[in-house]
Amino acid sequence: AQSVTQLGSHVSVSEGALVLLRCNYSSSVPPYLFWYVQYPNQGLQLLLKYTTGATLVKGINGFEAEFKKSETSFHLTKPSAHMSDAAEYFCAVSPTGTASKLTFGTGTRLQVTL
Amino acid sequence: EAQVTQNPRYLITVTGKKLTVTCSQNMNHEYMSWYRQDPGLGLRQIYYSMNVEVTDKGDVPEGYKVSRKEKRNFPLILESPSPNQTSLYFCASSPITGTSDDKNIQYFGAGTRLSVL
Numbered sequence: 001a002q003s004v005t006q007l008g009s010h011v012s013v014s015e016g017a018l019v020l021l022r023c024n025y026s027s028s029v030p031p032y033l034f035w036y037v038q039y040p041n042q043g044l045q046l047l048l049k050y051t052t053g054a055t056l057v058k059g060i061n062g063f064e065a066e067f068k069k070s071e072t073s074f075h076l077t078k079p080s081a082h083m084s085d086a087a088e089y090f091c092a093v094s095p096t097g098t099a100s101k102l103t104f105g106t107g108t109r110l111q112v113t114l
Numbered sequence: 115e116a117q118v119t120q121n122p123r124y125l126i127t128v129t130g131k132k133l134t135v136t137c138s139q140n141m142n143h144e145y146m147s148w149y150r151q152d153p154g155l156g157l158r159q160i161y162y163s164m165n166v167e168v169t170d171k172g173d174v175p176e177g178y179k180v181s182r183k184e185k186r187n188f189p190l191i192l193e194s195p196s197p198n199q200t201s202l203y204f205c206a207s208s209p210i211t212g213t214s215d216d217k218n219i220q221y222f223g224a225g226t227r228l229s230v231l
Contacts, residue, residue, distance in 0.1 A: 032218070
C-alpha cells in the first residue's frame with residue numbers, strides 16, 4: 001500500500017518569494033510521483049511527474065520537484081511566486097505507474113499575497 | 115479539443131432520489147475513474163474501469179454504482195443518495211497502453227458539485 005503526506009494544508013507566500021510545498025510518500029515498491037494543481041472551480045491538471053531517471057523534474061509554469069529516495073520526499077518548488085499560482089496543489093503516488101493505483105495527498109492551498 | 119466532460123456541474127437533490135452524473139472523454143482512453151473530494155481528505159477513488167465492461171471498486175465505493183458499456187462513457191449512479199454523499203465529484207481518464215508520453219497520466223473533468231438534502 002502507498003500513502004502521501006502533505007505538510008501544511010495552507011501555505012501563504014508573498015509575490016516574488018520562494019514557493020515550497022512539501023510532500024512525503026510511502027510505497028512498498030519504487031514509486032511514480034506526481035504533482036497536480038487545481039485552480040478555483042476547475043479540475044486537476046498535471047504539473048509534473050517523476051517516473052524514472054533524473055530526480056529533478058521540471059514542470060509547467062516554472063515549477064520543479066526533486067525526488068529524494070533517502071528522504072521519501074518529492075517537494076514542489078518555484079523560485080518566484082506569482083499571483084496566478086494561487087491554487088490547491090496535490091501530491092500523488094502510484095507504485096508502478098499504473099493509473100488505477102494513484103493515491104492523493106490531502107492537498108495544500110497556496111495563497112500569494114502582494 | 116481533448117477533454118473529459120462531466121454533467122451536470124452542479125446538482126441539488128433530496129435524500130433517496132436516484133441520480134446519475136455523466137462522464138464522457140474523447141481521447142480514446144482505456145482507463146476511467148471517479149473520485150470524490152472532501153475538505154481535509156483530498157481525493158478518494160470511488161470506482162474505476164480499465165476498459166469496456168471492466169469495473170472495480172476504489173477506496174470508497176459504498177452507495178455508488180458505475181457502468182462502462184462504451185469506451186467513452188463512465189456514468190456514476192447514486193441509487194439512493196444520502197447527505198453524506200454531498201461532495202465534489204471528479205471523473206478522470208487515462209491511456210494505459212501504448213508508448214505515449216502521457217501514458218498513465220490522469221486527465222480530469224471540471225467537477226460536479228453535489229448537495230444531498
